[in-house]
Amino acid sequence: MKSKKWHVGWLIICCLGLIACSDQKETKKVEAAPESTVAEVAEEVIPTAARTVEEMIEQPAGKLIEENMDPKIEAARTVDYVKYFRYYEDEFSDMMKEQLSSYFKDHPEAEADEIYDYLVFQLGSGQYKGLYEQLASYEHGYVMPELPDGEDEIEIAKRQKTNVVILMDASGSMKGEVDGRVKMDLAKEAIENFTSQLDNEVNVALFAYGHKGAGTQADKGLSCGAIDEVYPLSSYDKNSFHDAMESFGASGWTPLAGAIEKAAVYLASYDREEYRNIVYIVSDGIETCGGDPVEAAKQLNVSDIEAKVNIIGFDVDDEGQAQLKQVAEAGGGQYATVRNQSEFEGVLIKKWKPSMMQVLSQQGVKLHEMVHQWEDLYAIYDPLSNLSTRERIRIVDAAYYLKNQKLIDEEEGSKVIELAKQMGELRDAHFVGLKDQKGEEAEKAMKEIDDAVQAWQEKWKKELENE
Known part of the structure; x- marks a missing residue:
């Protein structure tokens, strides 16, 4: 009896084990099974x-163009056409045919x-925009x-309600000498001579x-902050102006x-409706205090007072001239x-009257300027035109190839060729x-x-010949 119970128990244990194993295998089977539906690749x-x-103009580059065509080769100018032609014929054409064949075998209708x-998605040029914007601008x-015209700015100003503000550079470099004399002394003399000839209706400030x-690093802050009115805006008074000039040195x-x-x-209250505001700067060098004189001059000129900023560069080196200009x-x-002082006084005081040599030598647009203008224009237009032509040829070539290979319908292919030509002509x-x-x-x-120039020459020839 005992033996039978043992066999029955063992049998039950084995059955339970088989059931468990069966469940485990079934679970693994379910987990490993693939999805019943497979999503197609879009x-x-x-x-x-x-x-x-x-x-x-806005279109992006075709995929084949972007991946396989050097932009410089695609846009090569007409004189360098062989660079594009060789690459297109020797390398690109085969890649194009392979890609198109693969696609249209799956899209025969x-x-x-x-x-x-x-x-266009494969062969269109994406370089139109940059060149077109250059051409448009x-x-x-x-x-x-x-x-x-023989009359300087101050002569004209005498007929108007005018303010003249002179900004005098008194930096250390003005201690230098010109023709054996200190630049600061020469400049002061020329400015006093200039102001003494202003009309009483013209107000001047210094x-x-x-x-x-x-001029040391230690006192840079003091020096850079030293911008002082030494002669208040008013009509010219010889003694007072001279004293103002003597009140400072380089x-x-x-x-x-x-x-x-x-x-x-200083001039903010003198608006352009009532006043003509002119600023004269006398300087022998560039900004050394970290400011932006170009921006400062621009803001002054575009402000409500519209003050003009004229600069007399006195014995200035090349770097200084570039900035002051x-x-x-x-x-x-x-x-x-x-x-030198003579030139200085000439700029400030004398009416500008051309010499006969200057009149005769004055030219309008010179030949080399015309040549450069034409070259610059075509340097933009030529590659732009070539890009258009080359896109059209690529698409037409592709359409003929697809027609010949029976990969697209004959009639539809002819329509593509005509459309490519129309789009090319439009561009x-x-x-x-x-x-x-x-x-034009x-x-x-x-x-x-x-x-x-011709009218100006004729006017001055007569005037100078009659002197």
Whole structure:
């Protein structure tokens, strides 16, 4: 009896073990089983290709172009056409055919618009925008030369309600000598001579800047903050103005920007409706106090008072001339460089009257300027035009290949070729129109300059011959 119970127990244990193993195997089987449905890989969405010039200019590069075409080769100028042609024929064409064959074997029923969209998606140029923007913003660069009328700014100003503010550089470099005399002394003499000839209706003010300290690093702060009114804005008084001139000497650093900013504050109440505000800066060097004189001059000129900033560079080196000229241009004024007292007085005082040699030698737009203008314009237009032509040829070549390989319908392929040609003509007409517009603008400016110079020459020839 005992033996039977033992066998029965053992049997039950074995059955339970088999059941457990069976459950475990079933669980593993369920976990390892694949999904009952397999998601298909989504096909790449082909965007609709541009059908307007504006859209084509913005279009991104085709995938094959972006991955396999050097932008410099694609846009190579006409004189370097062989660079593009060799790469296209020797390497790119085979990659193009392989890609297109693979795609259209799976899309044998594609219609013309779908085919064209795909070809632009693969073969379109993405370089139109940059070059087009350069062409649209192109400036011919012709500048009307200065044609003096024999009357300087102060002579004109005498007929108006005018304020003249003189900013005198009193930095240490003005201790230097010109023709055996101290620059500061020469400048002071010339300025006093200049102001003595102003009309009583013209108000003048004098500021000295950089006239404190000894030009050392220790007293830089003192010197850079030294921008003082030494003659208040009023009509010229010889003795008072002379005393003001003698109240300072050449000493420290050069706070040019600070001086211009001080002039802006000083003239703020004299708006352009009632006053003509002119700032004259006499300097022999660049800003040394960390300011931005170009920006300061610009802000002064565009302010409500519209003050002009004219600069007389006195015995200035090349670096100084470059900066001071920028400051004058930003301030809507003029820059003149002088090397001695005679030139200094000529700039400040004398009416500018050209010599006969200057009259005869004055030219309008020079031949080399015309050549450079034409070259600059075509340096932009030529690659832009080539990009358009090369995109059209790539798409037309691709369509012919697909037709010949029976990968697309014959009739649909012909429609693609015609569409590619139409889009190319649309681009080309727009690009050449813009190029012609820029060329016409250059020709118009050139004619205006040439006519003005000719009229000026005729006027002064007669006047100088009659002297």
